Amino acid sequence: MTRLTRRGFLGTSALAAAGLAAGCGGSEETSGSSGSSGGGGSGTLEWADHFSSFQKLNDDWAAEQSSALGASVKHTYYDASKAGQAFQLAHQAKKMPDVYSNVVGLPLAALVGGKWVHELKLSAETKAKIPQNGLTEGITTLDKKLYGFPLFSFRQSSTLVWMNKDHLDRAGLDPDSPPTDYAGFKDACRKLSAAGVKPLTLALGADGGRVRDQVDDLAQAAGFPGYQGLKFATGEYAYHDDSYVTVVEFLKELYDSKYMLPGTNNLSVVDARTRYAAGAVGIFVDGIWCAGGSKALVPTFVDKIAFGPILTPTSGAKPWTYRGRPGATWFVSPDSRDPEKATRLIESLMTEEYQKGMIAAMDQPPLNLDLVAGSDAIDAYKKAVTFCKDNVFLMPQAIVKNPEVAKVDAQRKPITPHVGNIVQGYLGGSIKNLRNELRKLSDASEADREQAMTKAKSSGAKVSEDDYVFADWKPGADYGG
Incomplete structure (x- = not known):
């Protein structure tokens, strides 16, 4: 098993494990629940990721969504160097988190074939928020079925x-x-x-x-x-x-x-x-x-x-x-006992409240880069986003x-x-x-x-x-x- 970094699923058509995110680092502490207890017990949704900058945001969001979804949402942060192995072990035990970030290191076809992912059925409202060309066959969809949810700009x-x-x-x-x-x-x-x-x-x-x-x-x-x-x-x-x-x-x-x-x-x-x-x-x-x-x-x-x-x-x-085009950021596991609520949790990440929280956390920029200029992010981060907006281009795939x-x-x-x-x-x-x-x-x-x-x-x-x-x-x- 090789770990996929942040940029890895930004639409590469070569071996996915060759690349992004990125490998997102942070502290090695975990937040929320510890370990890979995934698959969520009755009335519980396990949410795990490797985004160090989003630890507090996602802990707080889990608490908020617990009320909105009528289920206890437990968020776990893994250091990127440990996340891939943790998910591999959880997958072998069929105890994957209900919702997890894209750090596994396999192309979408292999994830589908290996039963790593569950089909996502998004609401029309959520689909309308995803930019044109944000969903791509072979990258986020396979055989016209959506499996991976994009959240970040490729720039x-x-x-x-x-x-x-x-x-x-x-x-x-x-x-x-x-x-x-x-x-x-x-x-x-x-x-x-x-x-x-x-x-x-x-x-x-x-x-x-x-x-x-x-x-x-x-x-x-x-x-x-x-x-x-x-x-x-x-x-x-x-x-x-x-x-x-x-x-x-x-x-x-x-x-x-x-x-x-x-x-x-x-x-x-x-x-x-x-x-x-x-x-x-x-x-x-x-x-x-x-x-x-x-x-x-x-x-x-x-x-x-x-x-x-x-x-x-x-x-x-x-x-x-x-x-390449935006890749998957989030997946729902086939081990999830409530994939509908797991999908609703992912959909909530496209709300204006969460998007503002993303920008304030200054991790990877959202699909809509125009939101950054008027945010409370520090000047250095805004300069970085502007630089990438001007100098990172969409490649052929x-x-x-x-x-x-x-x-x-x-x-x-x-x-x-x-x-x-x-x-x-x-x-x-x-x-x-x-x-x-x-x-x-x-x-x-x-x-x-x-x-x-x-x-x-x-x-x-x-x-x-x-x-x-x-x-x-x-x-x-x-x-x-």
Whole structure:
């Protein structure tokens, strides 16, 4: 079992486990009920997720919905590094929570086939609140049946630059003029170090999932014309492209220059963010949810947070990245004893009251980004949302072009070592030839897609390599083909 990060189900048509959210970090404490007692007893709904920023919001919402639904709603928060395993064990025991977040790590077809999910039957009122193209066959629906509920905008990033205003002031740096390219970033790190501040930390440790996401993002910003190693125009895997090499060499330079906090190579998302919120470093590379995650850890730290964009190799380059259509955020378990009330709980998350609570919590932005500008969120979060709104574009997807690609996805297998593992090995010195390892990953990814396609075809799927080719794709724009 591999864990799906925040961004993972933002509509990828490759192996879902290769990607988002994201891996959302927070404290390792749980709220609400403890353990994976799911399936809800009589009159009880179990609701579990991995959104650290939403812990209080969801605890409070559970209490409110207990009255509205006439059932005791119990909310549990799991650290993202533990959620996947917890859900796997609960699934084996047929005691899944009634409602749970998308952190399992399987494509929708596999979730349906493996009896992980229950069909959702939404009211007309709720459907009307979901933007056009918010529900997609193979991503949130399968055979025209809805299984996954989207809640977040695809215009988000896991690779933004978050800074500590106090440390920047100490180093003579202006938080309103953050670094935008590699040279500027290294200069900022140098000045922070000279001022006695440890410059930087990232989540390089654990399973390497977060740094994998971030290298994929940085490669796009460095000019890679695709997503997770797959080129849009040709449909070929090219992790060994110059853009990936450039990004990993940049991280290696930061690591060798000792700009990273000691122990960074072992830090999980929660560990790294905890160091940042505690003031141990000047800069933390994290997702758009960093402000909310930091607030959950150290509420008084929020006013010190400053925002910087995803970095590009050269000054003046466009920091463009690409994501797929909104993926599922919430599922109802087939173990639920009351799937109707479980669905109503999910529907309640589209109310104005909950949406405002989401924005105040400053996690992933809602489907309607226009709600953020007039909210009470801090300025740094608003800047991050605006940046993503302007620089994150809708990508072409094989599964949208041909929904039967879902049958290929269901046959895909996790590839290891993945990009994050390669970064870990290269920074640590166990990998000497970076491009060679990346080329091996390209070849392994291609071979896995081929075996998955062969199996899908043998089962009657009408798919081909052409489903992955988008010769009309253009950078810096939403794909509408």
